[in-house]
Amino acid sequence: MPRSTPVPALAAPAARVHESLVLEPRDVRFDWAQLPLHWIPDEPVATHVINVLHLLLPEGERWFVKVFKEALPLIRDEQLREEVLGFIGQEAIHAEAHQEVLDHMLGQGLDPRPYVRQVSWLFRRVLGDKPGLSARRRRENVIERVAFIAAIEHFTAFLGDWALNSPGLDRAKADPTMLDLLRWHGAEEVEHRSVAFDLLVHLDPGYLRRLRGMLVSGPLLVHLWVRGARYLLAADPTLAGRLKPTWGEALRISRRGLLPSPGRSVRSGLRYLRPGYHPTQEGSSSQALGYLATSPAARAAAAHG
Template identity: 30%
Template sequence: MSEHERRIVPRQGPDLDLDGDIPKYWFGGDAFKTRFFDAMSLLFPEGEKFFITCVRDFRDQIDDPELAAQVKDFTYQEGQHGMVHTRFNNRLKAQGIAVDEILENQKRIMFGTFRKRFSRRFTLAQTAAAEHLTAMMAHGFFNGELFADADPRIRAMYAWHAVEEIEHKAVAFDVYKRVAKGGYGTRIAAMMMTSFTFPFHVFLIMRHMFKVDGVKNPGRVWLKGLWWLYGPGGLYPRLMRSYLTYYKPGFHPWQHGDLSVYELWNDSFERNGGDAIGAADAVMAATRQRAAA
C-alpha cells in the first residue's frame, strides 16, 4: 500500500446487538478461547484511553499536518473501540465478572504507576509496542478459519477492531520516532515489558473468569488452551515472525503485514452500507475458499 493510499477512516462503532442472545461461551462452546478474547476485550477501554493520552502528550509538537490529521483520526478510532468494547463488557458484568474492579486496577497500573514513574517518551514507546502487538494480531487472526466457530456478532466486532488497528498501526510509532525522537533502546525495552505485562494480565483475568464460571477441571482447560496458543502451529507461533520484526533497528509498521484481508473487509463494508457482520462473513467465506483451493 503506497503512502497516499493509506488512510484512517473515522467510522462510527457498529451496532452489533451485543446485548442480544450471545451464548456465554460464544467461541464454539470453548471456555478457554472465549474467555481469552473476553479478557482482552475487558482490557481495551482503559487501554485505549492510555494510548490516546500517551500520543496526545506530543500533539502540540507535531508540525506535519498529515501526521496531525492521523493522530486526530487515531484518537477517534480508539475512542470508538473503547465504547463498543464497553458495551460488550457489560455482558461480562452481568455474568458476575468483576469488570469494575478489574478496570480500576488496570487504570491504577497504567495511569497511577506507568505514567507517574516513566517518562512521556517511554509511555509513548509502550503505546507503539502495544499497537504493534494489536496490529500483528489483526493481520494474523483473520488469516485462516480462527473465528469460524465464533458467534457472528463477536466475530464482526473483532474484525472491525482489527481493520482499524491495521489502518492506524503506524501512528504512535511515527510520533515516537519523528516527534518524540525516541531511540531504539527505549523502543525495545518498552516492547519487552509490554510483551510480558499484556498476556500476564489477560491470564489473570481469565483465571478469575474460570472461577466465576465454576469451570470443572481448570488445569485441563489451561493445558489445552495454552497448547492452542503456544504449541506448534498455535496462534502465537504463527505470529512470531511478525513479532520479531519489531526488534530490527530499521523497523517501520508499514514494511510488514498482509493487506488482502483488510482490503476485502473494507470493500464489503463500504459496498453494503456499513454492514460489519456481512463484512466479517465475507472475509470468513474468502479464507475458507482460499484454504480449499
C-alpha cells in the same frame, strides 16, 4: 460475502495503498442481545482467552488517546498530526465497543469489574501523567509512553491480522457478531498500524527507546493476559472454577486455529526489534479496507444514520 468469512487480501501494492490512507473514525452498531457466554461453542478457555481483549482494551485505549493528546504539541509534521488525530478518533470508538461487551458479561452473571479496576489503576496511576515534572522531563515522559504504545500497537496489529485470517474461528462456529467485532477492530488496527511507530520515530529516532518500549510492554502484556484469562475462567458462573488456563491448553487451542500460536506471537515481537523494521511490513492495508467496507456493524450504523 458471508459476514463470518475472512476478506482476502487485494492485489494492490501494499505501500501505495498505505500511503493513500486517510484515517477516520467509523460508526459501528453491534447487537449483543443474543451473544452466548461461551461464544466459541464448547470452547470456554478459547472464549475467555480472547475475552481478555475486552478487559484490557477499554482502559488501555482510553490511555492511548490521553497520551497521544499530550503528544500533539510535540508533533512538527502536519501529515503525522492528521494521522494521530485519526488514530485518536478510532481508538475512542474501539474502547466504547469493547465496553459494551463488558456490560453484556455483567448481565450474564460474570462480573469483570474487579479485574478492570486493576487495569484502570495500572494505566491511570502507574502509566499515567506525572504531575510536577519539569518541561524537559515531561516531554521525556510523554515520549517514553509513546514507545510503550508503539510496542503494544505492534501486537494489536498482529492480532488484527490474525483475526482477519483466522478460518479456525469460522470452523468452530464462533458467534458472528463477536467475529465482526474482532475483525472490524482488527482491520482498523492493521489500517493504523504504523501511526504510533511513526510518532515514536518522529519524537525519538533512536533505537534504544524502541527496544525499551518492547522490553517493558511485551512481558507486561503477557502477564496481564494470563491473569485476565485466569480471572475470567474463575469468575465464569457456569464453570464453578473447574478450568484453569495452561500453556499446554493454549497450544492445543492454537493448533485448532482458535488462538495465534505462542511461537508466532514471539516471532512477531522479535521482528519489531529488527533495526530496519517498519509496521507496513505486517498485514495488508487492502485486506483491512476490504473488510471495513463490508463489516455488518458498520453497515448497521450507516442504516440507522
